[in-house]
Amino acid sequence: MVDDFVKRVREALARKETITIGARCNIRYSGRAESFLDKGDRLIIIKQDGSMFVHQPEGLNPVNYMKEGSSHSVRVENDEVKIYSTNIPKKEFMYTTIVKPHFFFSQKLNDTEKIVIAGNEKDMASMLYENPSLIEEGFKPFSLEEHTKYGFIDIFGTDKNNNVVLVECKRYTIDFKAVEQLQRYVKKIKKEKGIKNVRGILAAPSITPNAKDMLHDLKFEFKKVKPPKYLEEIDKTQKKVFEY
Amino acid sequence: MVDDFVKRVREALARKETITIGARCNIRYSGRAESFLDKGDRLIIIKQDGSMFVHQPEGLNPVNYMKEGSSHSVRVENDEVKIYSTNIPKKEFMYTTIVKPHFFFSQKLNDTEKIVIAGNEKDMASMLYENPSLIEEGFKPFSLEEHTKYGFIDIFGTDKNNNVVLVECKRYTIDFKAVEQLQRYVKKIKKEKGIKNVRGILAAPSITPNAKDMLHDLKFEFKKVKPPKYLEEIDKTQKKVFEY
């Protein structure tokens, strides 16, 4: 019984299939940290690229995992199945002791598709670049998401009085880290360009009280902007798919 | 065939079992962003708590997912199986169209164990608290990982000249964000306590060049410290488990 299970796992590993195992097991990990998880029923996944995941029956994240490129060997010791997983370059190790296998399935999966995502920070910056009046009347952007020597600046432009304007977009609530980020860029530009008047604008749907205080101290500005969510693909094929 | 598959999925959902499906499918998501993933072979997992994951055959992270508390309903449309997943409180929606199911398994999993992790930042702070000479001779810590009104400070203490010392630990390379974090704490303490001499020390295994410059400008100090990795549990039961 155990021998059959081991044989199937070994063959699936050799064929580089995607493996799913349900089993009662315990896990030891050593690498960037060390961890131990005592016996319980879990879902174990080993992917074709060598990555491995242990999922408890609840929770979003795997409780233990190994990254791409890990090697796995299976042995039987004292009627228990042990999976030894190693990732030598990353110096990570994981040992899974299977007390009782519940189910096993493996299959070669074919998938060359890549996910298309809309509504990230870049899309938000693009929207503001295309519609500069969302920042303010007279704003003229002239650079978008560029690795300048002043840093990675979301939108760079001038206002109606020809002041240099630097816009930092955030999809979520601005905290003081975002304000500090903007401060770094503004400081650098003032220094390297030798100009005094550089306006800093934070564009986001909301801002924390602490960040607002810091922003006022630094004479920066906050512009309330809702991030765009619009997947062209979806609109083309099927309108309002996601309404309910 | 399709009807049987649908029946099994529905029953497993009703019984709140952990579900694993191998299938050729496409995915649409709308929530914090919007995404589309065209047809390919994937692993689909639905957990007992309503969370759901779609894994491509390679890669560490799920390509799509729904969080805990999501509801899932299954329908047949044009010989395809559609899983409609909704999370109303979070305003998130995911539609999985299964073109061809490869396998299905479901089971109630029992697991009450919690993972024990050693070697995180808290352990590092504790180590330095217990062995203050690792920071410097004469260092006297008097508070550990405390949510003070000055912020969440790793270690708070005094040096041999009775200066206030503030230590921020990082398990990994210090970057300028960590320096800014320390700066916030030091500023706040100087202001609220009305004292001038507050030393700031960053304890970590390494530091980036930019962070080092910033640290020198701010007259802070860097102390090279290796984070501890030691799981008592492991040492008690089995010495040097992770040697190879």
Add this chain to the structure above:
DNA sequence: GGGGAGAGATGCCGC
């Protein structure tokens, strides 16, 4: 490979 920044980040704790 390191540095810097975003992520559908998540998870934890405290208020």
Add this chain to the structure above:
DNA sequence: GCGGCATTTCTCCCC
């Protein structure tokens, strides 16, 4: 719920 911060964060891009 929000705020602040760590995470075995991961991922991407650029140098």
